[in-house]
Amino acid sequence: MTNTAGNQLFHYSPITERPAINWPGGARVAVYVGLNIEHFLLDRPSTSIWPGTAELVPDALNYGWRDYGVRVGIWRTIKTLDRYGIRASALLNSAAAEHYPQIVKAGMDRNWAWLAHGRTNSILHSGMSRDEERRVLTEIVDTITAATGRHPLGWMGPGLTETFNTPSLLAELGLTYTLDWTNDDQPYDLEVPGLISVPYSVELNDLLLFARGLSGPEFVRLVQDQYEQLRADSEHGGRVMALALHPFVIGQPFRAKYLDQALRYLAEQPDSWLTTSDEIAEHYRSTR
Template sequence: MTNTESIPFDYSPITERPKITWPGGARVAAYVGLNIEHFLVGRPSTSIWPGAANLVPDALNHGWRDYGVRVGIWRTIESLDRHGIRASALLNSDVAEHYPQIIKAGLERNWAWLAHGRTNSILHTDMGLDEERDVLTDIVDTIRAATGQQPRGWMGPGLTETFNTPSLLAELGLDYVLDWTNDDQPYRLNVPGMLSVPYSVELNDLILFGRGLTGPDFLQMVKDQYEQLRDDSEHSGRVMALALHPFVIGQPFRHKYLDQALEYLAAQPDVWLTTSDEIAEHYLRADSQVRPS
């Protein structure tokens, strides 16, 4: 394998593709990407106040992040359960060691488990081929051991990859990535067997609330996103990804707006509420039938 130093996909306008049909005649396939992350105490990471990020310990920012796994995720799980929605769990492999109760809760709910690096304190960059193969193997093996399931999807910490990541993931038995947030439909990468599945850095609580938007703003954006994708899907299905971080959306004053957003999605007659795994599986199966042998 060589590092080609090029993006792993070709240009494909959405107007020139075979029609996508979702199960049951649904027009929009929607999933919740639930980020379940572990952060290192002594390393700068996602921060609510960057001015303290280089302190060791950084009690302010680390405590803000830690709220997610201690409190916020349990509030979010209650809402997902209430509306019958399975999460697509974007899982740092270090979570298996530090928060086994969350793994247990996800297994009880049949979540889809995606590999999301080791920790969100370290981006997935600046590795040689052999080092990256070892790192990815450890991540995948750790998640498989903790969940009893082979992860099928990958999202890098901070949506990071190297040029070799898709090919190495394919070697390990994965078949899609979420890092390239450039489409409303799945598409094949230039790596045999590998897909890009839509994810969102726009309909993403970490980004939205970091810009000062409010809970009502979030709820309206979920509705607007769905309605436009439903309209776009008149001739071919679309994907809606809702990206959540429990230390953000799990805050008490935001939670009711998440619950209302999930209630809205669950009530739509033309939605397929599913997981990123099932979207990838359905697309691969259907696409293989229309491609020439």
């Protein structure tokens, strides 16, 4: 393996030159749902559906769109996940853990995996000194641990953001993997001892897909195409398929039946391992 110039976090490793990964039960593709559970601030610009009002304070149009997710959309999404026995990998803002205890309880009742997803998705995880970041990360991890009863093992920054110190600080705090580096179909070791990268997707991601005008039937076809290709690729070693969901997007009423169709397809595949990012990381760490 060779190191990309200036990159001290991970080495270049072509997928064609690695030992095969074998998933439990002979599965070919490990599938997990990354369910974003986020809190947004009323007085800061954030993810928006209509840029025309995004800089206003308050921005009722865009804030209301986002807030629909935790008030309504997530409960519709949970019903669909339950229908197919799928446990979410919950990407949890620590502020969401404080503001939405009913959602946390629902996830605890279903044995979700809990990942630290920053404090709020209105503020990116950047621009901090090492000491300041250590304090911020400690507060995030402690808040999520207190709310869920579990110390998070995984991390994804708001907007997939990190500093150069984030990986080593995550390892220092007892986290074992990050989703931020979406550059692979398999887990791989980072240069920070004790920390690995687990695949996530900015392509198979409802927020970006539907923003481009994707229809519900096209979403289902895309999920199927992704799985079929990863399964074909898995002839040379197991692959990971991450489905990234945001309740204010996929939780809209007119999209519900298409999420149902997509998850039904995945649940029907005899060679899929419907699991969580925690379990993918642990299996990789224990068998490599």
